[in-house]
Amino acid sequence: MSIDPAKASWPKDFLWGFSTSAYQVEGAVAEDGRGPSIWDTYCRIPGKVANGDTGDVACDHYHRYAEDIDLLKRLNAKAYRFSVSWPRVLPKGKISQINEKGLDFYDRVIDKTLENGIQPWLCLYHWDLPQALHDLGGWANRDCVGWFADYAALIARRYGDRVKHFATFNEFCVFTLFGYSIPWAAPGIVDREQHLKAIHHVNLAHGAGIDVLRSLAPDASLGMIYNIQDVWPETDTPENRAAASLLDEHWNLAFPDPQLLGHYPPQIGKAIEPYMQPGDMAKISRPVDWLGLNHYGPIFAKADPKGIWGFGWGDSPEQDKNDEVGWAIYPEAFRDLLLRLTSRYKLPIYVTENGCGGEDKVDANGEVDDPRRITYLKLFIGAMHEAMEKGADVRGYFVWSFLDNFEWGSGYGNRFGLVHVDFENQKRTPKSSARWYAKLIG
Numbered sequence: 001m002s003i004d005p006a007k008a009s010w011p012k013d014f015l016w017g018f019s020t021s022a023y024q025v026e027g028a029v030a031e032d033g034r035g036p037s038i039w040d041t042y043c044r045i046p047g048k049v050a051n052g053d054t055g056d057v058a059c060d061h062y063h064r065y066a067e068d069i070d071l072l073k074r075l076n077a078k079a080y081r082f083s084v085s086w087p088r089v090l091p092k093g094k095i096s097q098i099n100e101k102g103l104d105f106y107d108r109v110i111d112k113t114l115e116n117g118i119q120p121w122l123c124l125y126h127w128d129l130p131q132a133l134h135d136l137g138g139w140a141n142r143d144c145v146g147w148f149a150d151y152a153a154l155i156a157r158r159y160g161d162r163v164k165h166f167a168t169f170n171e172f173c174v175f176t177l178f179g180y181s182i183p184w185a186a187p188g189i190v191d192r193e194q195h196l197k198a199i200h201h202v203n204l205a206h207g208a209g210i211d212v213l214r215s216l217a218p219d220a221s222l223g224m225i226y227n228i229q230d231v232w233p234e235t236d237t238p239e240n241r242a243a244a245s246l247l248d249e250h251w252n253l254a255f256p257d258p259q260l261l262g263h264y265p266p267q268i269g270k271a272i273e274p275y276m277q278p279g280d281m282a283k284i285s286r287p288v289d290w291l292g293l294n295h296y297g298p299i300f301a302k303a304d305p306k307g308i309w310g311f312g313w314g315d316s317p318e319q320d321k322n323d324e325v326g327w328a329i330y331p332e333a334f335r336d337l338l339l340r341l342t343s344r345y346k347l348p349i350y351v352t353e354n355g356c357g358g359e360d361k362v363d364a365n366g367e368v369d370d371p372r373r374i375t376y377l378k379l380f381i382g383a384m385h386e387a388m389e390k391g392a393d394v395r396g397y398f399v400w401s402f403l404d405n406f407e408w409g410s411g412y413g414n415r416f417g418l419v420h421v422d423f424e425n426q427k428r429t430p431k432s433s434a435r436w437y438a439k440l441i442g
């Protein structure tokens with residue numbers, strides 16, 4: 001059993017923060033010149049998102065950012081991780097058409113964050129590709145590397161004077177695997193060749209983005225955000241073991257290994273060979289300053305001969321370890337992972353997402369009591385502390401999420417916020433977990 005985080009001693013400069021992403025909180029999808037993203041399109045495909053929910057309004061953060069950032073301050077946030085909506089600043093995706101009003105919005109967010117003494121951590125891509133670029137082939141088109149580099153340059157030039165922490169992408173694997181092979185995310189394509197190209201082009205775009213950010217924002221600290229978690233066979237059969245091994249390559253290695261070690265993992269590397277051009281690996285593996293880790297819990301893999309890759313999602317054999325929404329809770333796996341990542345990639349780690357979802361209702365007194373989230377956070381933050389004591393180089397922790405928000409395919413039904421949002425009237429109510437976390441980090 002790990003230590004209670006409130007009783008642990010933390011490095012003085014340990015960075016505590018909250019995370020959000022553009023499409024999940026902003027709303028205002030057709031306002032002030034924003035162009036459509038692939039998520040606007042995907043949400044309108046019947047059956048893709050629970051209840052037919054969309055990000056049209058979300059948390060209305062586009063209009064309420066100032067009060068939201070004031071609330072972050074009251075919750076003792078030292079850092080705020082958010083993403084820029086590419087189609088809000090470049091409605092058609094390309095640099096030839098810049099939307100000044102969209103850029104102004106992030107100026108306001110950044111200035112307000114800094115006024116409150118909170119560090120802005122800006123992520124360039126949290127899954128909302130401009131639809132216009134998808135219409136040109138999206139990530140399966142190698143031109144996307146240049147489009148992304150132009151977008152990165154615009155952001156670095158505009159905000160590099162005030163933003164000192166940039167991430168290129170959030171969860172490379174999730175939006176490529178679920179966007180191009182297992183249709184759980186936009187654009188919802190099932191095509192092995194497009195998927196392989198997307199993996200490679202996104203890796204190249206990351207490298208190009210790092211180069212651009214480095215030259216235009218030379219004093220900024222640069223990284224990228226991976227979702228890494230153990231992949232275990234649902235039951236120990238040779239078929240399930242093979243499925244777990246390939247899923248592990250996709251989930252945990254297909255992006256960090258080329259970006260940080262200069263090679264693809266073996267099975268994916270072989271499949272990607274036809275799309276590799278001379279010099280590509282050097283373009284992908286550019287020096288970075290930190291590794292962002294999003295972590296929730298392990299995945300259970302099973303063989304699925306019908307699946308495009310022969311693997312599918314299995315069930316945890318230990319159902320009692322699942323949280324309210326069925327995600328497996330293994331804090332000790334998180335502790336061990338932090339140690340493994342430190343020795344494998346030798347970079348400072350920021351935990352850029354961790355948290356748990358659920359239903360969270362407002363009670364008769366207008367309060368939202370979420371003791372199970374406090375338990376979850378205690379376990380995981382405690383496990384992180386244990387890993388740090390054993391030598392893991394962890395420099396900060398951002399909880400997912402600041403606000404209940406649009407949770408992709410689950411719509412508004414799965415609440416991850418430390419702050420409850422009533423989507424009828426946009427009222428914000430900090431949950432008991434917010435009070436617990438604010439005290440911890442205050």
Ligand code: FCB
Nearest residue numbers: 021170171174400407416
């Ligand atoms: C991660 C995403 C984030 C949120 C959490 C619950 O995969 O990065 O946007 O949906 O899961």
